Amino acid sequence: MAHGPKPGFTRWLYTTNHKDIGSMYLWFSFAMFLLGGCMALVIRAELFQPGLQIVQPGFFNQMTTMHGLIMVFGAVMPAFVGLANWMVPMMIGAPDMALPRMNNWSFWILPFAFAMLVSTLFMEGGAPDFGWTFYAPLSTEYAPPSVTFFIFAVHIMGASSIMGAINIVATILNMRAPGMTLMKMPLFVWTWLITAYLLIAVMPVLAGVVTMMLMDIHFGTSFFSAAGGGDPVLFQHVFWFFGHPEVYIMILPAFGIVSAIIPTFARKPLFGYSSMVYATASIAFLSFIVWAHHMFTVGMPIAGELFFMYATMLIAVPTGVKVFNWVTTMFRGSMTFETPMLFSIAFVILFTIGGFSGLMLAIAPADFQYHDTYFVVAHFHYVLVPGAIFSITAGVYYWLPKWTGNMYNESMGKVHFWLAFVGLNVTFFPMHFVGLAGMPRRIPDYALQFADFNQIASVGAFLFGAAQILFLFNVIRTVRGGKKATDEVWENPEGLEWSVPSPAPYHTFSTPPVVR
């Protein structure tokens, strides 16, 4: 086995190294984050004032659709896979991922799939404009021709996700160092194991639903057409059977990251480790039986409304266990507030706000008022931005010194945090109010009384976007040099990844360590 990376750019094309592949995933994800972010800024610029100023309604719809698709499948998911690639082998004492070549294939599919997806913007009839949830018949009978390219892009990015998930399962179950029993695994590894199972279970269902669309559009089938005995609501059931576990795919690894960071900076072991594991598993199980809470208003039998309402509320129990454990870990700890910790604490607080607005939405009779308003937009951005994005950012700051061997600039990191924190709250908090007041989502124009809050939100969005430039700058500077990091980096952090030098050698644990 070679000792270092091969020279030249083909290193990145041909690599089988989990660290190379992890880095590529993270850079790809950041590029998509900026692209999807620019689309969000187009949306916010248009919504700065009532009336149509900047874009046409059709293009506005393409922006909301592409923003959602790119952020979900291009930014958040690949970022977590990138972190898993970098950290899981190091955390369990494995020499690499279990299936290194397939690992590289999983990554490289993504840039091609997204090139195909983004190219639809330049096609006749424009890009998909039916929302990231692509409800039929908007996405079938009334879709632009580019929907076919969208369908096949989803197919290959799904193949990439399934292969990535299989790789992670095989790695975690098969490649742990001697003594690394399941209940000794770091929580990031646990949450990823469970996430991988969610991916293997639901990505094929997504493939199924886009296949049904394809057949309805081009081959005359009647899945979503009542004229032939099908049902557009069937689309929503199949889609959300994928879609609800999908939102936990975007949050469970985040739980793992903050569960690594908070103990380090509270200088206390994680409170309630095993309850964290069981809570994660319970959330994953529940995620399969709550999907119809996305469609309370579509017309379901009352028994369905009740079942999905109560099942959804049950999720608050294991999630509450987690929040309790994080808070208790901090309680009476000797805390310091480095950048990763700031992002993690903000995660705990703001994710909880998102969780509470989720509980409000879970109440079926109340949901009839909130459904498809900006309140929903506020809710899921509160769980995804300070949830998924903040935890990824925290993880990058936390492990960056281990990856590069250099410390990032702490003051710049803190400035990034405060700008992002203020920006995100200014953007999304007012959306609760306009939503409750009745402003519908996915519209380019709105009634005058919503103007004030929309202007505030737009200002916040540009602030949040600008803060990310600082992040990019800080990361690039750290990659290129800076104060050398120690092997431990932080004060007595837990985990095998801190037992190897900084930067982590190209190959770690070629001989497995023994875990006591």
Added chain:
Amino acid sequence: MATESSYYVPEQSRLPIFATIGIFLMAFGAATWINGGSSYIFFAGSLAMATVLWFWFAAVIKENMQGLNSDQLKRSYVWGMGWFIFSEVMFFAAFFGALYYIRTFTLPWLGGEGDRGSSNMLWEGFQNTWPLMVTPEQAVSGDAAKVVGPKGIIDPWHLPLINTVLLLASSVTVHIAHVYLKKGNRKGFNGWLTATVALGGAFLFFQIEEYLEAYQHLGLTLESGIYGTTFFMLTGFHGAHVTLGTIMLLIMLLRSVIANHFKPDDHFGFEAATWYWHFVDVVWVGLFIFVYVLGA
């Protein structure tokens, strides 16, 4: 648990990036073709993909014969195949679920029963039957309807029953082949595996017969409303999987006959193909019950 000290991590490899180009050309080409463009890109991509897979499997087989694969590494392949099959199960689950939802909820509602029976107002005169011979559109527009139900459906106790026997038998024969392989009896292995491939081929032959009958005589097509939709999508995806499984087993047979591959204690390539074969068999049993018998 890691028990060995060295896990073989392959050197850098060109296979993944070529496989990416192959799968991308297939996807992009398929979309282009379906949207009315040329089919060349799709076929170029398929050829590229098949070529890459050939070299990829050849590389893995060679590594194994060189003794690079520890027991631990072989377990990675076992986990990989197992969870791949589970993902296939979930793919079929989406289509079985659609069938269930249509029959349990959609059609009764469209026919005026139950909680959402008021939707019958849109399709006055529509009656819920299964198999659905008269579509809601037909009930309203009569002969002017574009989506017309089938005139007849496939009799489960004729071709489908034969196919059930063939496929169940093939699961037995492939198991017997496996037993012979474990005993080191090459001749028995080749013979029973040949029988399995032949049974798979026979199944596909009858499946094509059945489709021809449906299209030519029964008016049962993809376009004949939700019955035809669910019938062809479920049996069609199953048929595609049988085709793939037959090709896998055929390759295993050729590897054994031509290259003398597989040892009594080391033959996961073959075993993975048998897992896949048993999986398509189980799906067929589900199809026979839920699509053919309970659908008639």
